[in-house]
Amino acid sequence: MKDRTRLKKKAWLGVMLLLLISMLVSACSGNSGNGNQEESASPPAAETTEPSANASPEGIDTSEPVTLKMVLLGSKPTDTDDVYAEVNKILKEKINATIELRYLDWNEYNQKYPLLFAANEDFDLIFASSWAFYQPTARKDGFLELTEDMLKTYAPATWAQQDPLGWEQAKVDGKIYMVPSDYFESGHGMVILRGDLREKYNLPEVKSQADFVKFLSTVAKNEKGMTAFGGPSTSLNGVALPIMFNDLERVFVHGSAPLVYDMKSEHPKLYNYLDDSKYIEKLNTLYDMAQQGIWPKDAIVSKTDWAAAFKEGKTAAHHGNLLTLAATMEAITLAHPEWKPEVIDLVPDAKRIRAPFHSNGIGIHATSKHPERALMALDLLRHDKELFDLTTYGIKGKHWEPVGDGKYRSLPGSTGYPPDGACPWGWRTQGMYRQLEGAAGDLLASTYDKWKKNNIVDLKLATFVLDDANIKNELAALANVQKTYLLPIYHGLVKPEDGIPEVQEKLKQAGIDKVQAEMQKQIDAFVQSNP
Amino acid sequence: MNANNKKIRMDQLVLAVVSYSWVTLVAVICVLPFLLILGGSFTKESEIVLEGFKLIPKQFSLDAYRFIFEYPEDIIRAYGLTVSLTAIGTSLSLFFISMSGYVIQRTDFKWRNIFSFIFYFTTLFSGGLVPLYILVVNYLKLNNTFWVLLLLPMINVFYILVMKSFMRSIPAAITESAKIDGAGDFTIFIRLILPLCKPALATIGLFVALAYWNDWYYSLLFISDQKLYPLQYYLYKIIGNVDALKIVAEKSGNKVPDLPGEGLKMALTMVVTGPIIFLYPFIQRYFVKGLTIGAVKG
């Protein structure tokens, strides 16, 4: 008797164990499948946001207080909570909502950004950008589609004032998934160099790529303790040293493939730039520069922060976009005015393009419970002067003070909330954005004005978005070929005439022809439907 | 042994010379880069940028350490959290690992190979990050809790298998005779087996403790509440802050004071490693003790 009960108990134990295990496994698996399927079954926009066509913003019911969760990138400046307490006071009053912030740090956003969507975490607004997962997330249905109705109803100021080009650029497969920023910028590459060294060797003012090379080779030859220049970048996505290629006025469709087209063309034709003798010439120049020791032999693996190195006087020149270089110039003017830093556009006449608006923006989570209120809040962040100033520059009198209407001065307290440093980039708006008082700010403003007048071309393909569904594998393979075989040529480690045939062969193998055909097909179709 | 001490034998002399010299050589090779890091952590950032780092800095600077200890209460809390995680986690982990290791090495346990395989298989195939994240965040709702940091590093299958192999050197006769005396399996394990494998416990324990001590990855994934940052993650965030400040400095045009970059990484290595270096000799002593107890009982 006793034995039997004991046996039963044992058997029970075993059975329970097995049951438990199988339940655990099936519960988790079943749920994860079902849960997500339910979400997909109903397009998220459908019921949550059914804007009545004739509702005016004033007529929107905001009686229910909501907390909007917003995810931004970067590390959280120390005074952020104070600033957003102010922000929330205003938002509470205007639309009965408050914002709760969460920052994804620079060294973790790559990992975590996709996971937030995969786990369908609870958040409403999130920073979105062409350089931070915008298209992939949109294609994977991570963002809520923003319809014209919704935008008109809940973000009227934004809808009215946003450059229409922005909406077009923000479209993925014909649908808008983010509210792009609305601000002019250009990533056009420039150089900054040591004026004192140029004078020391009686060199004329640097005005062209040739002058620049001359300057660098002179420094390399004569300044023994110095590195003339940091060299091309250590990874390859596009060209590795844009300042030497800007005069060719070519644009990439995708940085993973060496396929370019003329930025002025009305019906762009793609071609492999390694077939273009002008490019080969450039690569030969780079090879010569490397041979003259203008950059370190192992610059391709260098761990040096070249911007810092330039500021410390280790190198004689540095390159970057205007925004960066203006800041560098300012820093050097403070620390070493005797260096006489010069910011130079090596190709002043060359055409250039504006940075696409969707390089900064805000998306709304597909499963947000309050998309209307989120849009309303975003509209205020963009177009309410007080809110814009708060989120971008911090608390007036503590972090910054206004200089006239369009400029600002940073106060010492700004280390607690650096201007434009707490990731307000998603709602950066023309007309709201202030210019930094001083030489750097002036340089920036005047140069941008000049470019807008003379140099900026609008790409025919400005709103073209590549659908990479059929060529994902080839693009990945091409990215690898470029980094493996082409990057060393940029660094002058392999002679172009020896290296390029091998690169070409590898590119063929990785399917460059297929990619070119597919891209061209999409471009042609785009041009046809957007004459 | 005592008899041998009186006359120096040739073979032992050769062995001693070889051992001392070789061990010295390897130890020196191991410590040199560390001294370089120590030097780097005290070097002014501008000197690192200009000349790389050296054993003895020309311009001595405490900037990096000052940056790390800027908010001492935060770092103390992080230390506290990491110490408690390591202590609790290591004891639980060692208990489970050794218990499992013991069971799957018992030759009279018919299913030992099946279970070994069930454990081992997880080292081959893994579903990757996304499903784990979904499991922890959506189903277990363990994100932003102490538990997730305690649980996730707890069972390392590699150590179960190493433990199994260590325990094989314990004669099976011990288990058998105890069984004849009527002792239960669990009693045998606690009373007889554990005391016998102290060197193994100390070794595995060391590695488990290090895993807890060094983990920042699970914190990165699952912790966003600043109060729950363990030491490593806290320091990891500091590096992130410096990088971010540099980006911001460029964007805003503000003159940001000299920020330690490379030097900071070096200083972080020192701050994290320091306590362990002090702790290690104690663990070693435990080793030796374990050995003597084992020898007496054996």
Place this chain on the structure above:
Amino acid sequence: MKTPFLRDLHRYKTLLLMLLPALLFVLLFQYTPMLGLVLAFKEYTYAKGILGSDWAGIDNFRFFFISGDVWRVTRNTVLYNAAFIVINLVLQVGIAVMLSEIRSRWFKKISQSLMFLPFFISWVVVGTIAYNLLNYEHGTVNTLFGAAGIDPVNFYSTPGVWPFLLVFFNAWKAVGYGAVFYLAAIMSIDQEMFEAAETDGANAFQRIWYITIPCLKPTMMILTLLAVGQIFRGDFGLFFNMVGGNGLLFSATDVIDTFVYRSLVENNEIGMSAAIDFYQSVLCFVTILLVNGIVRRTDKDSALF
């Protein structure tokens, strides 16, 4: 009624209960997420989730095979790991035996602590140190070469030296912590065996060869088998931080993991990285089944399972 299975279940009740915590752990945190393996064959979207996403067949694998580098990176991965296994084994066992022969307590402690230090230095920092040592212009090694009248070596454009450098740095990082395992095993050896050997007139080397080494065999076997089970996985931290984006060296240094990183860092396709992970897992699985099978045949107790 009394089936053999239930009888066994009864017999092993306590043992099974003792296994339960670890078993539950792996079921929950390892086996459940294994559902994610299907991602390798899926066109993943957030809305449809892991199980609901559309099947992609083997499309996620294609980028790897059209690259033309499959053979190269797979070969490199295996060869490096094989070299690591052999060299680490010899070094770690050697150091452990020597440490055990050292009589001076303080010397033993200090040297052991020092050898453990590299374990704490992250690969990022190791990469920086290596660059400091090896770079052409100011590297310590080339400065020393210059002083000795030897022509400087441009390490970063000489693929041939990298297998040695990588093996060296790997061994350097692993020697201290690997030796700890073997030292623990040596300490578990019954002292009477050594004394018996002494009485039999064995010299010190014979004692090591006939007693210490054989006693270390189980530990050597298990650590080697565990390493063999990962032979198709490259140590990303090591290879990425030492070599970086230097394509010139890839012929000698590229492993599967760095290859995948380079291909997918911009695309960030979850399915594609899952696919290569799956490829590595399958190869590891086949390898370990083979090796474990051979081990089982020769020495049943040393086998993993």
